[in-house]
Amino acid sequence: MFALSKRSLIKLNVNQEEYEVFIRPSDILLFTLREQLGLTGAKPGCYNGDCGACTVLVDGLPVKSCLMLTAEAIGKQITTVEGLKDAPIQKAFIEQFAFQCGYCTSGFLMVCHALANRHPNPPDIVIDEWLQSNICRCTSYEEIGNAIRKVLSGTCK
Amino acid sequence: MIPFDFEYYRPDTMQEATDIFRQLESEGKTPVYYSGGTELISMARVGNVIFDAAIDIKNIPECRVLEYDQDNNLVLGSALTLSEITESNQFPLLGKTAGRIADHTMQCKITLGGNLASTIIYRETVLPLLTAESRAVVASHDGLREYPINEIFNQRLNLEKGSFLVKIVTNRGFAESPYFHIKKTKNEKIDYPLLTTAGIKVGGMLRIPFSGLCSYPFRSMQIENILNDTGSFEERADKIADTVSENILNDTSGSSEYRKFVLKNTIINVLETMKDV
Amino acid sequence: MIEDRPPLARKKVRYYGEPIALVVADSDFTAAKAVSLIQVEYKPLPVVNSPSQALEKDAPVLHEQMILYHLTSEDIYPELNTNICDRKKIRKGDVKQGFAASDIILDSTFTLPQSDHIAMETRAVHARIDADGTVFIKTSSQTPFSVRESISQTFNINLDKIIVEVPFVGGGFGGKAPVQLELLAYMASKAVGGKEVKMINSREQDIASSPCRMGLEATVKLGAAKNGMIQAVQITYLLDTGAYSDVGPRLIKAMIVDCTGPYNIPNVWCDALCVYTNHPYVTSFRGFSHASSAFCIERMMDKLAHALQMDPAEIRAKNALQPGNTSPTQVKITPSIFGNLTACIDKLKALINWDEGTMIEVGNGKVRAKGMACLWKTSNSPPNAVSGVLLTFNTDGSINLNCGCVECGPGMKTTAAQILSEKLKMDINRISVNMEVNTKYNPEHWKTVASMTTYMVGRAVLRAAEDVIQQLKNLAAAVLKCPPEDLEVANEQVSVRQDPSLFLQFKDLVHGYQYPNGNSVGGQILGRGSFIMGDLNLLDQETGAGKSGPYWTVGAQAVEIEYDRKDYTYRFVKAATVLDAGKVLNPKMAEGLVKGGMCMGLGLGSRESFSYDKDGKVLDTSLRTYKVMHFGETPQYLVEFVETPEIDAPYQARGIAEHGIIGIPAALANALSLAAQAELDELPLTPETIWRIKTGGCS
Incomplete structure (x- = not known):
C-alpha cells in the first residue's frame, strides 16, 4: 500500500523527466506544477474543474489538474504544454488565430493534442464533446474548431 | 488549494483498504474513501467537507474490473471512470448517461462509484442501474456483500461506515435492452439536469427513473404503472406530473412549474420514441 | 468618479461578496486557515434588490x-438622500410635439440583469514596498496608469514612488x-513591513467580490408616422450600479x-439614472452599456x-442617420x-439572405427565424485622455516601439x-514592441479600453514616426550634402529621391x-509621439x-435561430455582422474580434x-452555475466590413474591438420574438423565460 502521511519528498514524471518535489498529501497537482516546478503553462481559471485552463495529460488523457491530488499523479506520465514541442496543434492555433488573450490556450492545446492522438479521425460529435470541456472567452470557438480540424485532416503538420 | 492537511493512502487490496480505514478511525481520525476525487477536492477547497485521511481505492483490482462473469453478468468496477464505461460500450444506456455527466475531461476522472456516492443531488448513473435491477457489491471489514441496487440506493447510496462500493453487477439482458436517455438542462448542454431520465423497455413495459426532478434520483412503480397504462400520451403525462407535483425541485436551474412542463414533454417524448420498440 | 467605496467595508457591508477583512500569511494554506477562524456577526439591514425598488419612496438609502x-x-x-448617485439627460427638440405628430406610439419596459466578465484569468496582484518606500505593484490590469494614480491618491504617495507593472x-x-x-x-504589504504579497481572486471572488456588468431597467416610448419615420422617443434608464458607483456615471x-x-x-427626451442597490458594484464591460441600450x-x-x-x-434603413x-x-x-x-x-441583408424571408417553417414544429439589430458606439473617453510613444533604434537599424497600452487579447x-x-x-519583423507595461519606463497610455487604442496609440505612433523621419533626414542631409526634403525613407534607408543609389x-x-x-x-x-484626445467636451447638464467621442x-x-415550438428551445444557426471599420488594418484579427464579440453577445442573450x-x-x-458559451454550441459566423474613412484616424481605421457584442442580444431577441410570436423584452432568453412569457408560467 502506498502511503503518504505527511509532507514528503516524492517523484513526479513530468514531460518525460523525473522531478523530486516536496509535497503535502493534500497538495493539488496544478499548484505543484506551477509553484514547485515552475511549469506555469497550466493556468488556474476556476479551481473547480469547470473551465479547463489547467488541463494536462495524465497517461495521455486530459485531466483538469485543479481537481487532481499531486499524490494521485505519482507513477503516472504527466504532460504539460511545456512538453509539447512544435506539436501540429500549436502551429494550427497560430495559423487559425485560435487565441486572443492566450490564457485558455494551453488547456485547449492539451485537449486537442490528446484527441488527435487517441481519435485520429473522430466524428464532429466527438470533437464537440472533447472541446466542450474548456472555456474560451475571447474567440468564437470557430477558430479553435478550424485549428483542430486542420490537424485531424493532416493539413497542418 | 485545500486548506487542511490529510493523509493519503492507496491500498492495493480491499482488505488493506478496510483495515486502514478501521485503523485510522481507532486513532480518532476521520478517513474517507477517495475515488475520482473531483467532488471531494472541490468541496474541500471551499470548506464544505473536512477529513483526516483519503483512502484512494483506484489501485484495487476489483474496483477496476470491466468484464462478464461466469453467469454472463456485466461487472463494472466502482473506480472505472465514466469515460471508460462510455468507451467500452458494454452497457449502452449507462455509457450514454455517463457521457452526459459534467464534461469529457471530467469524465476521464469521475468514477462510477464516485458519481453514485455523490453528495450533489443528481447521481445520474444510478438511473440505468435502477432500471436494470443491478446489484452492488460492497466491501466492509468482514468481507464482500451484494445488495440489490434499489435496496442500497434509496435517494442516495447508503453505505455503512467503513465500507465502500467495489463493483456493480448487471444482467446482460438488461444491459442490452432497448433504452432511452433524455437530459434536459436550463440552456447549456453541460449542466446539472433540469431533468434526466434513462430507462429501458423490458417485456413491453417501460421503466422510467428520474434525476433532477426531485431532490434525489428515484424510480417509482406508481409512475411506471401510469406510464404503461392505457390512455393518451398526454393524459398519462398529466397524471404522472400530478403524482410528483409536490416534490418537484424549484431552484435557479428551473422553477418547479417549468420542470413540470419539461416532465410532461419528456414523458410524451419517451412514449412516442419507444412505442414501436 | 464618486469616491464612495472604501477598499474594505467600513461600518456597513453593502453587497454580498464585499471584502471586509484581509489576512496576510506566509502561504495561502495558512491564510485560508486563518480566514476560517474569523467570526463575523452581521446585523441584517433592509435590502434593496433592484433599481426600481431603490427609487421607492421609503427605500433604504445605501449611502447616507x-x-x-x-x-x-x-x-x-x-x-x-436618495439612491440616485447621478442623473444625465437629453433634451433635444420637443417630444410633446413629436408624439403629437406620430400616428403610432409604442411603450415598452425592459429588464436586463447584471452579469460578469469571466475573463479566463481571474484578477491577480503582487505588491511590495521597497526599503526606500517605492511601491511596486504587478497586476493584471487594463489601466496601469490609473492603478498608479489611485494608489497615489488613496495612500498619499508621490507618483514617482509607485511603479506599476x-x-x-x-x-x-x-x-x-x-x-x-x-x-x-x-494594504496587505504595508501591514507586513513591505514584504511581497500575492493576491489572486478565486473564481467565486472574481464573480461576487470584484465588479461586474451593469443591470438595467428601462421604459421606452417611441412615436412614428405611418410611413415609418420616427418622430420622437422618450426613455428612462435605471442603471443598476450595485453598491458603489465606480464608472456608473460614465456608463x-x-x-x-x-x-x-x-x-x-x-x-x-431621455433620463438616465445611476442607481445604488445592494448588488455587486458594476464597472465597464465590452460595449460600455451599449449592448443594454441597443437592446x-x-x-x-x-x-x-x-x-x-x-x-x-427597411424601417432601420429609412431612419438611419x-x-x-x-x-x-x-x-x-x-x-x-x-x-x-x-x-x-444592405451588406448584412445579402450576407444573411434576409430577402428569403425572416421566418421559414422547417417542419416538425420547428421554425427558422432571423432578427436584426443596428449598433453605434463612440468612445466617451475624457477630453484629456493621452497616449505616448517612444521609439529607440538598435545599432542594426531595427526599432523598439515603446508604448503604454496593455495586451489583453x-x-x-x-x-x-x-x-x-x-x-x-x-x-514589420524589424520592429519590436514592448509587451509588458511598466509605468516607470513606458509613456502613459490613458487606459486600454473603449476600442480607442488603435486610434490613440496609432496617432502617437504616426507622430513618433514623423519625428524620427525628420531626424533621419536631417542627419542624412548633412552627410549627403543635400536638402532634407529631397530625401526619402524606406526599407531602413534614407535615399536621395532623384538618385536612389x-x-x-x-x-x-x-x-x-x-x-x-x-x-x-x-x-x-x-x-x-504624443496624442491627446482634445476636442471633446463635458455634456450640458440640462440638454x-x-x-x-471623436x-x-x-x-x-x-442572428438566425431554429426554434422548437413544442418545448421553447432553440439553437443558433447563423450570426452575422457588418461593421463600418473605416479601414481594416489586420483582417484576420478584425474578424476574430468581431466573432468573439458575437459569441459573448449570444451568451448574454x-x-x-x-x-x-x-x-x-x-x-x-x-462557472458550474454561471454559464458562458461553450464549444459546439455556436452558430456559423459571418463577418464583413464596410470602409468609410475616418479622416483623422490612423489609416482611417475606426475602433472595432467591442462592437461585435452590441447588437447581438437584441438581434437574438428579435429573432426569438418573431419565432415565438411573443414580446421578449428581458434577458437572458432561456427556454424557461420564453415559456413563462408565452404561457404565463403555468404548466
Missing part, C-alpha cells in the same frame, strides 16, 4: 453620507479597468449619448416594424464621423507595429554617423449637448445573468 463624497469629475450630479493580461473585457485588488494588496453618459440608436430622431431601442424598432407591417430592415442630421447630443453627422449605416444594412501591439512599419515603409542605411545613422576619419555626429535618434463605429447585425435571493446574495458564483 453621499454629501461628503469627493467627486473627481464635474459632470456628476448626485441626488442627496502589467504583464500579458488573460482577458479583460472592461473588468480589469477598475482598481480594486491593487489597493488591498498595497449612463454613454447610454444617453447613443440612446436613439443610429437613427435620426428629431425629438428626444431597448432595437427591440422597439422591431415592434414598430411589426405594428406598421414593415420590413424591420445621414450626413446633416444630428446625434442626441447634437453632434453633426458626417461620413467621417459616423460612417455609412445604410451600406452596412486584441493584438494592439501588432497593430502599433503595423502602423509604424507602414509609415516607415519597413519590414545615393543612400544611407538606418544602421549607419541611428546611433550617430561616423565619417571615415572617425569624426562622429548626430548621436542616438530618439522618436517621440446633454456636447461631443463625447467618431462612431456603426454596424448591423443579425441566451444564458448569462446573476440571480439573487431575497437578501441580494448572488447565487451564481461559479
